[in-house]
Structure formats: structure tokens, C-alpha cells
Amino acid sequence: MRVFAPYLASLLEYAEYHNLDSNTLIDIIPKHNIDLCDPNEMIEAKTYLSVFDKAIEITNSDYFGLNFGTYLNLDALGLVLEISLNTSSIEQGVYILQQFLKTKFPLVTATVIKDQNHFILQLESAVKHKKIRRHLLDLVLAIIFRELKLMIPKHFTPQIRLPFLEKKCYSDTLKTKITYGDDYQLVLPLDIIKTEINKSKIKEIELLLPQFLVMLNKGSESKNILSNQIRHMTLHMCSPEIPNFEQVQKQFPYSKRTIQRKLTNEGTSFRSILIDIKKELSQYLANEKHLKTKDVAYILGYSESSAYLHAVKSWGKN
Template identity: 45%
Template sequence: MKILAPHIANLFFYGACQGIDELTLRQHLFDDQLNVCDSNNWVSDKEYLEVLGVLVNKVNNQYFGLYYGSYLNIKALGLIAEISLNASSLEQAIILLQKYLDSTFPFVSLILERNSEHCILRLKCTLEDKLLKNHILDTVFYFIYRELKLMLADEYYPTLQLPYSNVDEYTKLLNATIIKGNSHSIILSNKVLDIEINRKRINEIEYLLPKFLIMLDKKKDGYKSFSLQVRNMILNMCCPELPVFQQLSKQFALSDRTIQRKLTKEGQSFREISDEIKRELSNYLIKGKRIKTQDIAYILGYSEPSAYLHAVKRWDSA
């Protein structure tokens, strides 16, 4: 079984945020010099699982797969933009998602089942290792749910089902009601399949994605190593809204106080880093004149347009 190399690149980048050196993980590749960012390269399922196993054991967090799925938001935005070019309805988008998993990440199958009222997207993984299986399913579940949520209008959001007795952490991170079931499933109304994809949200994503990627690649003067990791984590977690501190802190194997102390030592704070990102995005969006002020405010995490406009005045006067 072959896995597209960028999937393992994502593990390397996430491992760095957990304090795990890339060279440690590369030891598990047959070719430890492989360019894992090249989408023309592949790794074996054995290589991927060994790297994932090292991360899971070192991080030692029962919600590893869930948090890792959250980290992949920027990757999800890229896939959504690509799907939007080739699909007009949700049914077409689901077919493309199925093909994407089958061709690049065949650990997980996306099975579409239908009855008189609902269509159910059921995730299936045949791995024997239950721990790795659940983490992989959690990651893909989060990834797919966020994509569908961005494609749909609010009134068509799906019902989520998970095979766990305690789903509190999932409910908080996914910001959704979750019911107990026998599998990782996403339940939609049958009517949704024929509804056109939410073009407004897709247009926002297609417009913002290049800027997010530029900001990720851009070197930042004055940023030391940990501050840069926090900045890149914020950008990676954008969906396209920016994460709050409570969401970000779960991605590091550190307490909230330790994260704040390390940032202070480097002359930064979460608020300052987040504010700098908001300012750069705000300038980009204002110049583009393609997104309304109230939508810019929402993307940047302001509860009201007036709060965003107040921040713009503060930035302009600084």
C-alpha cells in the first residue's frame, strides 16, 4: 500500500511542535533523504505507520488524532479549493473525497450509505492496531467534517456519530453535537446531496489560501524558534478563522503557563503574534476589496464589525 509522501511531511511538521526532531522520524523511512514535500513521491504504509507510532507514543495523548486533524486545517482548505473547481454539488464533492482517500491515503475508506431520510458517510479502517486505527480515524473524521462544514450553509450542518463513551473533547474541538454510535459517521439529510456548494465560503477560501501559504513560508524577523512555531501553528489551524489560545495550546505538549512563559522569554505573547497575523490579513483583505467588512471581522475572530474597525484604527495609529 502506497501513501502520498506529503502525508508524512505533515507528521514531520506536527512532530516538531511536539518537540520531536525530524531526523528521529526520518530514521523510519527506507530513504531517509526522501523529499516528503514532493507530491510525486510516495512512502509505504509500513513507513507511515512507524512514524505515526513514534509520534503517538512520545506525545502520549488519547486525543492525538483529533488534535492532529485540527492542525491539518490549512491542508483541508487547499483540498476544498481543489474540489470546488470540479464539483458543484455535495454529492460530487463526496465522490472526489472518496477518490482522494483511495488514491493518496488508503488506510481509510469513505463509504456512502443512503436510506429514505439520510445519507451517511461512514469511515472504515482495516488496521489491526486499535490505537493507531482510532487516531487515524479521528484525524480523517475531523478533516472531512471541517471540509463539509465549509461547503454547506449553516442549516445543513450534519449530525456526528462516534464510537466512544466520552465525547466531551470531541464536542468542544469540533463545536458540534455528537451522538454515540458504532462507527465514525457523518449523517446528512438526503436533500443536501443535490444542494450547490456554498460558493461564498469557497470564494473566501480560494482568495485567502494563497495568502496563508505565503505567510507560512515567509521568514519573520525578530521571531525566535518557539514564537515561530506558535505563529505557524496558528496559520496551520486557520479554517479560515483564526484559532483562540485554548485551541492552540492543545497542540503543544506543554501547559498553558509554560507556553506563555516560553513566549515571554522570546519577547512575544500569543496575543501579540495573533494580532500581527490579523493585521497582515486585514491589510490584504482590505486592499483586495472582495470581502465585506463584516466577513473580514468574522474571519479574524471579532464578535462585531465595530470591534474589528476599532482594531484597524489602533493598528493605523501604531
């Protein structure tokens, strides 16, 4: 069994946000001169699992897989674009997701189950180590949930069922209701699965993704500075909505107060970082002549055009 090599590169990158010495993890990887960023490369699944297991052990986090899956937002935006190029049907999009797991991350499989009212995607893993299996399922759950949410009409959200009672972290991280079930399941109404992929959301992602990548490259040479780490994490987590402080803070091994103190010592704050991101996106979107002010306001998370215009005015005073 083999895994898409860039997914290991993403894991190594994410580990750095937890102050893990990347060399500790790299030393686990057999020396075969593989370029982990090469989209044509695959690695042995056991290699990925060894690094994944070590990262879980060092961070000692019960939700490493879930948070890592949330960090992969930017990769997910690219995936949903790829799906939209191959089909306009949500049901076909789900089958593409199944194939994506089969060919690139076969450590987890997704099985479709239909009943009278529901279309269910059940996630399973043959990995025997219980703790690693749960983190893998958490990781894929976060990715697939986001893909489905991007594909379906905006007024609907996939329901999640989990085989345990401690649900708060999942509901807080994924911003959705979690119910108890026998397996990891994502549930959609049967009639929704027959509709078209949300084209307006896809166009929004297609517009923003190149700019996200440009913005991520800024300051990449100073990753050891927390304010740059916060900026990078925030951009990675855009879906394309921008995450809030609580969502970003959970990705770091620091309390809210510690992050605020460290950012103050660097002469900034999360609010300032957020404003800078919104300013850059606003300037980029302003060059798109076909977009109306209300469109830009919506993309940047403002409920009304007036709120967006007020924010732009306040930026000019800073």
C-alpha cells in the same frame, strides 16, 4: 498499499511541535532518496504507519490523531478548492473525498450509507492495531468533518457519531456536538446533500489561501522559537476562521500557563501574535477593492463592521 508522500512530510513537521527529534522518525524511513514534498511521490503504507506509531508512542497522547488532523487545516483548504473546481454539488464533492482517500490515504475508507432522512459517511480502517487504527480514524475524521463543513451551507454542521463515550475532547476540538454510535460516522440531512457547495465560503478560501502560505514562510527559519511555532500553528489551523488560544494550546506539550510564561519571556503573548496575524490579513484584504468593510470584518471573525473598525483603530495605537 501506498500513501501520498507529502502526508508523511506533514507528519514529520507536526512532530516537531511536540519537541520530537525528527531524526528519530526519519531513521525509520527506508533510504530510497524519496522527496517527501514531491506531489508525485508515494510511499509504502507500512512506512507511514511505522512513523505514525512512533510519534504516538513518544507523545503518549490519546488524541494525537485528532490534533494532527486539526493541524492539517491549511491542506484541507486546498483540498476543498480542488473539489470546487470539479463539481458544484455537495454529493459529488463527497464522492471526490472518497476517491481522495482511496488514491492518497487508503489506510482509511469512507462508505456512503443512506436512510430515509440522512446521508451518512462511515469511516473504517483495516489496520489491525487497535490504538493506531483509532488515531488514523481520528485524523481522517477531523479532515473530512472540516471539508464537509466548508462545503455545506453555513447554518448547518455535520453531526458526528463515535463508538465510545469519552466525547469531550472531540466536541471541544471540532466545536460540534458528538453523539454515540456503532461506528465513526459523519451525518448530514438528506436534503442538504443535494444542494450546491457553499460558493461564498469557497471564494473566501480562494482569496485567503495564497496569503496564508506567504505568512507561513515568514520566520520559517526560526521554528525553534515558541512564538514562531505558535504563529505557524495558528495559521495552519485557520479554516479560514482563526482559532482561539485554547485550540492552539492543545497542539503543544505545554499547559496554558507554561505557554503564556514562555511567550512572556520572548516578549510577546498569544494576543499579540493574533493581532499581528489579523493586521496582516486585514492589510491584504484591504487591497481587494471588491470587498466591503463588512466582508473583511466577517472574514476576520468580527460580528459587526464597527467591532472590526474599532480593532483597526486600536492597532494603529500600538
